[in-house]
Amino acid sequence: MPTGVEANRARKARLSSPLTMAGGDVLTLDSVRFAELVAPAISRVFVTGMRAAAAADHDRSLVGPYGGPEVVECVIDLRNPLAAGRSITAAGLRDHYRYTDPADIESTIDRSVVGGLLQRDADGTIEATGTGQQFLADLFAHHADVLTERWNPAVIKRLNPLLARVLRAADATGGGAWSVHSPPHEPAGKPSAVVLLDRLSTMRYHRADAHAAAWLHAGWTAADVAAMPWGHGVERGATTDRAGHQPSGRVAVQRPNG
Numbered sequence: 343m344p345t346g347v348e349a350n351r352a353r354k355a356r357l358s359s360p361l362t363m364a365g366g367d368v369l370t371l372d373s374v375r376f377a378e379l380v381a382p383a384i385s386r387v388f389v390t391g392m393r394a395a396a397a398a399d400h401d402r403s404l405v406g407p408y409g410g411p412e413v414v415e416c417v418i419d420l421r422n423p424l425a426a427g428r429s430i431t432a433a434g435l436r437d438h439y440r441y442t443d444p445a446d447i448e449s450t451i452d453r454s455v456v457g458g459l460l461q462r463d464a465d466g467t468i469e470a471t472g473t474g475q476q477f478l479a480d481l482f483a484h485h486a487d488v489l490t491e492r493w494n495p496a497v498i499k500r501l502n503p504l505l506a507r508v509l510r511a512a513d514a515t516g517g518g519a520w521s522v523h524s525p526p527h528e529p530a531g532k533p534s535a536v537v538l539l540d541r542l543s544t545m546r547y548h549r550a551d552a553h554a555a556a557w558l559h560a561g562w563t564a565a566d567v568a569a570m571p572w573g574h575g576v577e578r579g580a581t582t583d584r585a586g587h588q589p590s591g592r593v594a595v596q597r598p599n600g
Contacts, residue, residue: 381549388542395488404484408477413457416450417474418481422540424460424470425478426527432466437518438547440554441568482536489535498534505541517551520544 399405405414420438423430430438439447451468454460459474470478509524516524524547526540557567 377549384542384545384549388539388546391485391489391493391539391542394492395485398488399484404480408459408473409453409457413453413459414477414481416454417459417470417477420522421478421481422523422527422544424474425482426525427469429467429469430522434518434522435466435468437551438522440519440550440564482532485536485539486533489539490533493535493538495534498538502534502538502541505538505545509541509544512545512548515552516548517555519547519554520551523547 402410405411408414417424420430435447435451436444439450442450451460451462454474455462455468458471459477460468461471462468509526512520513524523544526537526544528537528540554564557564
């Protein structure tokens with residue numbers, strides 16, 4: 343039978359492990375382990391929300407009046423900085439589209455410029471036009487209609503403050519894509535479901551920058567990474583977790599009841 347000292351040591355060892363229960367319903371997670379676990383969850387919820395919104399516009403009543411999917415594509419991708427009235431430089435666009443051929447980036451932006459949603463300066467900096475801002479207002483209203491029906495208000499209420507904390511912490515270590523998208527556009531009265539969607543969206547760019555830092559450190563290029571089979575490089579994923587964990591700190595995650 344262990345002595346009191348041995349039992350105390352064992353207890354401390356258990357509490358220092360990444361997934362140990364620490365005080366009832368609270369899990370204390372090591373920040374690297376947290377980054378590993380939360381990244382796919384963030385992507386899954388975000389992608390599910392965006393797909394639901396796209397599916398709900400099956401008749402193109404949202405995107406049709408603005409030229410269709412190809413014209414609005416990059417405006418949707420860049421909706422938070424554009425809606426906030428921020429300009430996006432050519433360097434910022436390269437960071438956002440780091441796995442895309444530069445010629446394809448140019449043609450993507452061109453379609454939105456010709457369609458009247460974006461204006462572009464001589465140095466490649468873009469911002470939304472009045473028409474672009476109207477499309478974004480319609481887009482956010484559409485997201486609100488779709489997600490308010492589908493997402494649990496209690497879960498939204500629990501997640502939004504947690505994501506606000508993580509986003510604040512991420513500012514210290516975000517890279518180029520993060521700088522484009524942070525902070526998310528959150529005007530007064532923005533529906534909480536859309537706040538959640540766009541906080542998840544913004545958080546994904548911190549992970550993307552961490553991933554880019556990992557492959558740059560390994561001596562790879564964006565083209566090398568884009569050519570790799572899906573799931574290739576376990577060590578690359580582990581390095582991304584180590585690079586992307588800083589915003590998490592040590593996070594206490596409340597386990598949902600039921």
